[in-house]
Amino acid sequence: MSDRPAYERGTGFLLSRLGSLAARSWAAFLAEHEVSPGQYAVLVVLNEQGPLGQVSLARSIAVDARNLVAVLDSLSERGLVGRAADPADGRRRVVSLTPAGKSLVDDLATAAARGQDDFLRALGTRDRDRFTDLLRRVYDSHTG
Amino acid sequence: MSDRPAYERGTGFLLSRLGSLAARSWAAFLAEHEVSPGQYAVLVVLNEQGPLGQVSLARSIAVDARNLVAVLDSLSERGLVGRAADPADGRRRVVSLTPAGKSLVDDLATAAARGQDDFLRALGTRDRDRFTDLLRRVYDSHTG
DNA sequence: TATTGTTATACTCTATAACTATA
């Protein structure tokens, strides 16, 4: 086990603190490519799941739909996503990835894989895979 | 492996996103006890490591020393920590936990252990232990 | 000159409230 009282460094505490560190590191990496973490999350989800309405998109990235508006505005201005009115439902605006957006996601993802090495330097190759697997399972349980 | 392109959901992306979720959940729990995440982090570190100067303390919780000042002011006003001038170095102010602070940390840690169950519902008991261990190793590698 | 602690300020992320339009 540990030489410290385990309850003081429970998973919630650790995940919250480490997540804060990771978010800073991640934002700094993305900033070099002039993309915010929220923008990248949108691009990734659209690339994986295809076009989505804004409410579905917001839930998929665990962001409030109100705060998604400005993110989509900025992505749209840069030509990375498009918003099209849904003919079947006048309220909906379907968001989709443009070819330029698709190209950017692929490039960033490749670069990001290299950038992670330093942050996870405490773990060996096998533990990194285990870690990523556990993270994904917990993450997916919260975003559906 | 996965049915999705693994590079898109690398560890940096997942940790940053999940950490954001965990931080919200964690802050909500602490708010019920009128404590902020930053305040709790200070209390935990002081409880583990004993009295510290503000620069050492800031590094231990991975927070900028400038942003630590207001946190310590609020904790001091509530009588949870004390700041004493260091006789050996006039610049330093040594921060230490008061009995009331120590008591609060212990109570919160016990309550937090119960509150984590829902957030980690996707993992079994053994995987939770593995997850916590991996988190701690990565976290410690960044905070010394 | 370097370090400790501090203030002021700005920027990002998130949350609260209220609104429009469509169903």
Added chain:
DNA sequence: TATAGTTATAGAGTATAACAATA
């Protein structure tokens, strides 16, 4: 009435710049 999208605004968390006191 319920839902999709939007706006305005306020609150945390963090980062940049500059400063005083001490080493």
